[in-house]
Amino acid sequence: MKKILIIAALILGISVPTLQAEEVRVSASVNKNTAQVGEEIRLNIRVNGQAMNLQAPRLPKLDGFDAYYTGRASHIAFVNGVSSSNVEFSYTLIPQRAGHCVLGPFEIPVGQSMLSTEAVTLDITGGQAQPASPQVPTQPLPVNAPMPPQAPQDETVSVSPGTDDNIFVQATVDRTTLYQNQQMLLTYSLYTRYDTRYEGFEKEPETSGFWIEEFPMDREVPRENVRMNGKRYIRADVKKLALFPTAPGNYTIQPGSLKVSIREEPQGNNAFDEFFSDSFFTGGSFFARRQNKLLNPPPIQLVVKPLPENGKPAGFQGAVGSFRLSASVDKDKVKQNEPVTLKMVIEGEGNIETITRPKIPALTGFKTYDADTNSKLYQTENVVGGTKSFETVFIPKEEGSSFIPPLEFSYFDPRQEKYVTLQTPNFPITVEHSEQAFQMPKELSGNSIFQKKVKSEGQDIRYIDERLPEVFQAGIVDKIYKILAGVDLLLGVLLLILWMKDRQDRLFSKDTALRRRKTARSAASASMHKLKRLARSSKDQDVAAFFVELEKAMTHYVADKWDLSAYGVTRQDLESTLTAHFGAGDAHLKDVFELYRLCDESRFGKGSIPQASKKIGLKIFQDTVNRIERMRR
Amino acid sequence: MKRIAGFLLIALCLVPSFCTAADAAKLFEDANTSYRTGDYAKAAGLYESLIEKTPRVAAFHYDLANAYVRLGKYSQAILSYEKALRLDPRNADIRENLRHTQGLLEYRVEDSRNWYLKATEAVLKYATEREIYVGVLSVLFVFLLGGILYFLRGRGVFWNPWQRFVFFVLLLVVLVGVGKQVQSNVIRDAIVMQKECEARFGPSEHDQVAFKMGEGIKVFVVDRREDWSRVLLTNGESGWVRESDIAEVKV
Numbered sequence: 001m002k003k004i005l006i007i008a009a010l011i012l013g014i015s016v017p018t019l020q021a022e023e024v025r026v027s028a029s030v031n032k033n034t035a036q037v038g039e040e041i042r043l044n045i046r047v048n049g050q051a052m053n054l055q056a057p058r059l060p061k062l063d064g065f066d067a068y069y070t071g072r073a074s075h076i077a078f079v080n081g082v083s084s085s086n087v088e089f090s091y092t093l094i095p096q097r098a099g100h101c102v103l104g105p106f107e108i109p110v111g112q113s114m115l116s117t118e119a120v121t122l123d124i125t126g127g128q129a130q131p132a133s134p135q136v137p138t139q140p141l142p143v144n145a146p147m148p149p150q151a152p153q154d155e156t157v158s159v160s161p162g163t164d165d166n167i168f169v170q171a172t173v174d175r176t177t178l179y180q181n182q183q184m185l186l187t188y189s190l191y192t193r194y195d196t197r198y199e200g201f202e203k204e205p206e207t208s209g210f211w212i213e214e215f216p217m218d219r220e221v222p223r224e225n226v227r228m229n230g231k232r233y234i235r236a237d238v239k240k241l242a243l244f245p246t247a248p249g250n251y252t253i254q255p256g257s258l259k260v261s262i263r264e265e266p267q268g269n270n271a272f273d274e275f276f277s278d279s280f281f282t283g284g285s286f287f288a289r290r291q292n293k294l295l296n297p298p299p300i301q302l303v304v305k306p307l308p309e310n311g312k313p314a315g316f317q318g319a320v321g322s323f324r325l326s327a328s329v330d331k332d333k334v335k336q337n338e339p340v341t342l343k344m345v346i347e348g349e350g351n352i353e354t355i356t357r358p359k360i361p362a363l364t365g366f367k368t369y370d371a372d373t374n375s376k377l378y379q380t381e382n383v384v385g386g387t388k389s390f391e392t393v394f395i396p397k398e399e400g401s402s403f404i405p406p407l408e409f410s411y412f413d414p415r416q417e418k419y420v421t422l423q424t425p426n427f428p429i430t431v432e433h434s435e436q437a438f439q440m441p442k443e444l445s446g447n448s449i450f451q452k453k454v455k456s457e458g459q460d461i462r463y464i465d466e467r468l469p470e471v472f473q474a475g476i477v478d479k480i481y482k483i484l485a486g487v488d489l490l491l492g493v494l495l496l497i498l499w500m501k502d503r504q505d506r507l508f509s510k511d512t513a514l515r516r517r518k519t520a521r522s523a524a525s526a527s528m529h530k531l532k533r534l535a536r537s538s539k540d541q542d543v544a545a546f547f548v549e550l551e552k553a554m555t556h557y558v559a560d561k562w563d564l565s566a567y568g569v570t571r572q573d574l575e576s577t578l579t580a581h582f583g584a585g586d587a588h589l590k591d592v593f594e595l596y597r598l599c600d601e602s603r604f605g606k607g608s609i610p611q612a613s614k615k616i617g618l619k620i621f622q623d624t625v626n627r628i629e630r631m632r633r
Numbered sequence: 634m635k636r637i638a639g640f641l642l643i644a645l646c647l648v649p650s651f652c653t654a655a656d657a658a659k660l661f662e663d664a665n666t667s668y669r670t671g672d673y674a675k676a677a678g679l680y681e682s683l684i685e686k687t688p689r690v691a692a693f694h695y696d697l698a699n700a701y702v703r704l705g706k707y708s709q710a711i712l713s714y715e716k717a718l719r720l721d722p723r724n725a726d727i728r729e730n731l732r733h734t735q736g737l738l739e740y741r742v743e744d745s746r747n748w749y750l751k752a753t754e755a756v757l758k759y760a761t762e763r764e765i766y767v768g769v770l771s772v773l774f775v776f777l778l779g780g781i782l783y784f785l786r787g788r789g790v791f792w793n794p795w796q797r798f799v800f801f802v803l804l805l806v807v808l809v810g811v812g813k814q815v816q817s818n819v820i821r822d823a824i825v826m827q828k829e830c831e832a833r834f835g836p837s838e839h840d841q842v843a844f845k846m847g848e849g850i851k852v853f854v855v856d857r858r859e860d861w862s863r864v865l866l867t868n869g870e871s872g873w874v875r876e877s878d879i880a881e882v883k884v
Contacts, residue, residue: 461730464699465692466665468658477763484770491777498784 024049321350527553691721832872836861
């Protein structure tokens with residue numbers, strides 16, 4: 001809220017230029033006029049008046065002093081509608097030799113003119129300088145933190161040509177020759193003479209072939225003043241890695257590149273630029289102009305030696321470092337088939353994650369199961385270490401006095417350059433008799449870790465088949481196949497017949513004349529059977545019945561064939577129809593007419609008709625049907 | 634023992650060509666005993682006798698193949714395993730032993746066929762030819778019965794959803810049946826029987842050698858010319874080999 005008000009006030013101040021112009025004045029002051037060699041002195045150059053868009057003045061070379069620009073501060077005030085402002089530039093001076101000094105006057109460019117401050121006098125005394133905490137940059141390395149009281153140390157470092165020697169990163173290792181799986185510390189130290197912010201890694205280091213543990217860094221990174229190549233730097237260790245080489249050989253670590261941003265000098269020409277680059281907000285860094293830089297430390301060459309073969313214990317499994325071993329059992333008196341849990345704890349410095357379970361020798365009196373494994377890692381100072389515990393369940397099979405034999409753990413100590421073997425104590429166990437047969441304890445059976453895995457021990461063909469079931473099965477399938485084939489054939493034929501009949505029925509239902517024509521022969525055949533039966537009879541009354549049936553069959557047949565009404569048809573209709581198809585002079589037609597006459601005679605009883613006439617009548621009917629059927633085709 | 638006697642009794646009824654159930658049982662038991670005692674050559678001979686009399690029993694081919702494996706005759710073993718699989722395609726022991734024996738061969742052929750060809754082969758090999766035909770006839774039976782019932786009942790719609798479904802299934806099983814027919818009788822499997830076999834670009838000794846393969850390799854016979862066969866491998870290679878170098882998987 002305060003910031004908003006100030007911004008609004010500033011806007012108001014710019015848009016409504018009351019501009020009660022005030023004379024610009026410059027002044028210089030120090031926080032102390034007497035100091036010892038190496039003790040920090042704060043120099044402030046103050047500009048009062050309407051001169052907001054100022055650049056930080058560059059100090060002239062001060063003989064006998066190291067000087068650093070450490071920031072600026074602006075102040076604006078409105079009193080009774082009148083605004084006033086001042087800008088203060090701060091510098092840190094570190095005297096290099098004793099004596100009386102006069103600094104300045106300092107010239108400040110304000111607008112087109114050059115203003116001068118008054119001179120500042122200092123008395124520098126000799127003797128050991130007290131540890132000093134120089135004023136840190138406005139927004140220095142990761143966060144603001146008190147500088148450790150430490151005297152600057154002069155060191156020598158080579159900076160790659162073409163790079164800015166005011167800021168660089170050193171990636172250093174604590175050793176360049178080490179053993180396989182031995183810890184090596186890789187430290188990234190940032191050296192800067194700027195107001196710098198560490199932004200993290202732009203490119204991570206390439207450390208293939210190494211097991212890596214990163215040290216957690218404090219939120220407030222400790223810094224110290226150091227002197228290098230005659231220059232004074234602020235140094236901060238920004239990253240620390242513990243590396244464990246997994247195999248021997250020559251390695252080159254590419255340290256990657258770090259991203260930092262450094263604060264630029266205010267370059268703006270307006271009040272906004274100056275305002276936002278001021279230290280008013282979050283120490284001046286939030287809106288300050290910053291320039292990103294990538295810092296690339298040079299590669300690091302390493303030689304990883306193999307672990308010596310000489311004196312390597314049989315149970316050695318690759319642990320390197322310095323460890324301690326302790327062990328305990330949860331009980332020393334149990335019943336048969338009751339579990340005893342042995343807990344082994346390995347603790348020390350080294351790559352704790354690569355430590356494997358000590359081998360358990362084959363025990364005749366126990367069943368053994370590997371149980372839980374827990375590990376805890378910790379970093380102390382520059383060393384990685386931790387604890388790892390292994391639990392093993394022993395189930396005694398026989399009663400009596402027994403013991404869990406010592407278990408061995410071996411490691412290589414790189415400091416002493418020799419192998420060390422540790423042993424667990426010998427744990428005596430008293431096993432009481434129990435009738436209960438062995439079974440997986442309830443507390444273990446639910447945990448699959450206790451179950452031994454089924455695994456293939458070898459490969460071979462499976463055994464021969466000594467049974468003869470296929471004879472039976474093959475026969476059944478064959479029989480089913482044959483039966484099904486036969487049944488399907490029959491069903492297929494039946495379905496075809498039913499389909500044809502259905503099709504015929506559908507046709508007949510649409511065309512009655514066709515149905516009568518198609519069924520006339522079958523009806524005539526049915527009548528034929530009846531007529532034959534009557535013809536075989538020798539009774540007189542059957543003669544009349546025969547001819548009545550014969551006339552009816554003949555009339556129905558002819559009527560069906562030519563779609564005449566079977567009941568309303570007259571003799572004349574029949575004769576004309578038959579004459580039209582047989583021809584007027586056809587001999588068989590005469591026989592048909594004669595047959596009809598005979599039928600009339602039989603019906604009306606004009607004299608007796610001989611039995612032999614029945615056969616003649618039947619033959620005429622058959623001939624008529626056959627002839628008409630041939631005609632229709 | 635009762636079980637074996639029961640099986641043999643049924644076998645006697647169902648397979649009249651079998652000399653006698655007792656003879657077969659005796660022969661089979663003798664072969665198994667020979668195998669158990671490590672006399673694999675004798676066991677193989679006895680199994681061969683059984684197969685000669687009753688060729689359509691998968692167990693005989695399987696046991697014979699096992700005896701061949703013990704004798705180191707891998708090509709003959711693979712041929713017998715393949716025959717056993719033809720008769721009993723879902724037998725896990727046969728498949729496993731075939732896989733194991735193939736792993737003992739000097740040559741190996743990558744299967745670079747498309748996935749759908751592999752899947753089709755796997756489906757078709759899941760059942761015997763006769764089993765698939767029984768399936769086809771069973772579905773046909775249901776379809777015909779449905780049609781007959783329709784005409785006998787004289788009402789309803791012939792092409793109803795049920796009949797359509799059955800017809801669809803019928804088409805499907807017919808398709809499978811046709812596929813099986815093609816697999817068994819058109820694309821014929823064969824096994825390379827020679828220790829080393831040369832496949833040529835043409836059916837003569839004058840043609841250049843296309844590739845070489847060893848015993849036990851499975852090939853597909855796609856053409857025949859006099860005493861030469863054109864074979865196709867699962868890796869796509871194709872060449873002509875002498876018929877005497879290969880043996881067809883035929884039961």
